[in-house]
Amino acid sequence: MDHFKRTHGTLHAEDVPLNAIAEEVGTPVYVYSQATLQRHARVFRDALGALDDPLVLFAVKANPNLAVLRVLQREGFGADVVSGGELRRALAAGMTPDKIVFSGVGKTRAELELGLDTGIAQFNIESGEEGRELAELAAARGTRARCALRINPDVDAGTHEKISTGKADNKFGVPLYRAAELFAELAALPGLALEGLAIHIGSQLADLAPLETAFAKIGRLLSELRDNGQTITRIDLGGGIGVPYKAGETYPSPAEYGAMVARVTRDWDVQLVFEPGRVIAGNAGVLLTRVIRVKRGLNNPFVIVDAAMNDLARPALYGAWHDFEAVSDTPDRMTANIVGPICETGDTFATDRDCPQLAAGDLAVFRTAGAYGATMASSYNSRGFVPEVLVSGSHFAVVADRIDAGAIMGAERVPDWLD
Ligand code: LLP
Numbered sequence: 331m332d333h334f335k336r337t338h339g340t341l342h343a344e345d346v347p348l349n350a351i352a353e354e355v356g357t358p359v360y361v362y363s364q365a366t367l368q369r370h371a372r373v374f375r376d377a378l379g380a381l382d383d384p385l386v387l388f389a390v391k392a393n394p395n396l397a398v399l400r401v402l403q404r405e406g407f408g409a410d411v412v413s414g415g416e417l418r419r420a421l422a423a424g425m426t427p428d429k430i431v432f433s434g435v436g437k438t439r440a441e442l443e444l445g446l447d448t449g450i451a452q453f454n455i456e457s458g459e460e461g462r463e464l465a466e467l468a469a470a471r472g473t474r475a476r477c478a479l480r481i482n483p484d485v486d487a488g489t490h491e492k493i494s495t496g497k498a499d500n501k502f503g504v505p506l507y508r509a510a511e512l513f514a515e516l517a518a519l520p521g522l523a524l525e526g527l528a529i530h531i532g533s534q535l536a537d538l539a540p541l542e543t544a545f546a547k548i549g550r551l552l553s554e555l556r557d558n559g560q561t562i563t564r565i566d567l568g569g570g571i572g573v574p575y576k577a578g579e580t581y582p583s584p585a586e587y588g589a590m591v592a593r594v595t596r597d598w599d600v601q602l603v604f605e606p607g608r609v610i611a612g613n614a615g616v617l618l619t620r621v622i623r624v625k626r627g628l629n630n631p632f633v634i635v636d637a638a639m640n641d642l643a644r645p646a647l648y649g650a651w652h653d654f655e656a657v658s659d660t661p662d663r664m665t666a667n668i669v670g671p672i673c674e675t676g677d678t679f680a681t682d683r684d685c686p687q688l689a690a691g692d693l694a695v696f697r698t699a700g701a702y703g704a705t706m707a708s709s710y711n712s713r714g715f716v717p718e719v720l721v722s723g724s725h726f727a728v729v730a731d732r733i734d735a736g737a738i739m740g741a742e743r744v745p746d747w748l749d
Contacts, residue, residue, distance in 0.1 A: 332613040333363040334697070339659040341695065345724040348618055348657045352693050355717055355728055357620040358637035360704045362393075362729075364401055364722040366614035367700075371405035374606055377588030381595075385451070385603045387431055389569050390416040392607030392701040393615070397720045397729035399423030402610065408451070410569070410605035414441045417448065427451065431566065431603060433480070433528070435501050442467055446475060452603070453477040454528040454566060456503055458512050465521030478526030478566055479516065481509055481551065485544040487532030487570065490648045496531025496544055503529070509551055510558060517560055525561065526600070527551065530568025533608060538582045538590050541570065545594045552598060566603035567591065573612040575651050575698045584609065608701040615700020617642050617716070618657070622671065623690045630667050630681075633688050638670025639677040640710040642696055642703055646676045653697040654685050662687035672711045704730070709738050 333344045340347045378384045387410040388402045400423045408429020409420035430450040455461040468475040482503035485496045495502045517524040531544045572581045619637035644650035664687045668680040718730035
């Protein structure tokens with residue numbers, strides 16, 4: 331459930347009509363609902379109520395905006411980070427190092443050092459090579475890095491291939507068949523406090539079955555490692571729960587997920603760690619856009635909006651569907667291709683889409699844009715970066731400024747030999 335609702339014929343974010351935001355901030359603009367973020371955070375935590383002291387971390391990559399992170403920090407969330415930049419953001423938002431886990435297959439030496447100096451709760455190590463490097467750096471500092479070994483369970487998450495991470499040929503984690511040997515080797519290094527296992531098999535999962543299969547494999551590995559005399563106190567189950575992108579679609583609820591986790595992990599006797607991203611932020615945001623013009627096409631009219639693939643990359647990258655709605659109610663409908671102004675055909679948000687009758691100047695939104703939206707923007711076609719707005723009740727604030735093409739150009743130089 332989210333807090334984007336129609337009142338008196340106009341789509342609102344909480345109590346704010348979206349046309350008021352468009353007037354004041356311009357379009358395109360990302361709009362987030364604080365109440366929705368809070369609600370999703372609470373529903374997720376409640377779903378884990380049967381577990382003993384779980385550590386819940388927001389996957390910062392889904393929406394790294396500082397204000398969004400602060401909302402979640404106030405809900406008791408920590409952060410799952412995958413770069414030094416994300417780590418700095420989590421700290422700036424007030425998340426404490428004891429609730430920060432550093433994931434990612436390619437942490438640089440500088441990033442490992444930053445994590446050590448910050449004293450984060452856990453590094454999720456993705457290879458023997460990374461573990462040895464981290465051990466050396468920690469030992470040189472006279473400390474031990476708390477870490478978990480990320481396992482690749484070879485489970486097909488049944489999601490888009492570009493966001494599947496748990497198949498044997500994906501770059502993530504270490505294969506199950508090498509896990510026991512590698513765990514023993516790394517656990518013996520003086521620079522590491524290897525206390526856990528981690529897993530994340532993919533994103534936008536429509537079904538809990540692959541997660542359950544993967545968790546069961548981790549459970550068997552846990553027993554094997556303990557039989558070998560290893561100590562394991564934490565298991566990080568990653569993120570991945572999908573959300574509906576089309577009105578009327580149903581996805582497993584956090585409660586169903588929590589019940590499955592409680593059942594599968596009943597005898598594990600560890601602290602569980604969770605890294606949800608999309609399920610918290612996805613439906614808490616929309617991309618608000620204005621129709622530039624409607625152009626006649628061969629089969630369908632083209633509704634050309636002022637947002638483009640550089641602002642919301644998911645349709646171009648994954649063929650993803652985002653519901654498209656007019657801000658002002660209109661009874662008439664049309665079948666259209668919804669496109670942005672960028673000079674490639676890939677800049678298409680929807681083809682043959684049944685949508686409200688729209689004309690130049692009308693406002694519309696792409697729904698479910700709160701996760702993997704603004705954060706994946708680029709400045710392709712020398713378009714700027716879209717601003718972000720946070721709504722709370724009848725208030726709203728710009729929480730990220732528009733960065734125009736001039737500011738981006740300002741960071742570039744022509745070398746003097748070209749004078
Ligand atoms: N933990 C790890 C280690 C991850 O790699 C991810 C997402 C998450 C947690 C959070 O997953 P979530 O709960 O959001 O599914 N750009 C793509 C999604 C990429 C997800 C990458 N990893 C998209 O727009 O669909």
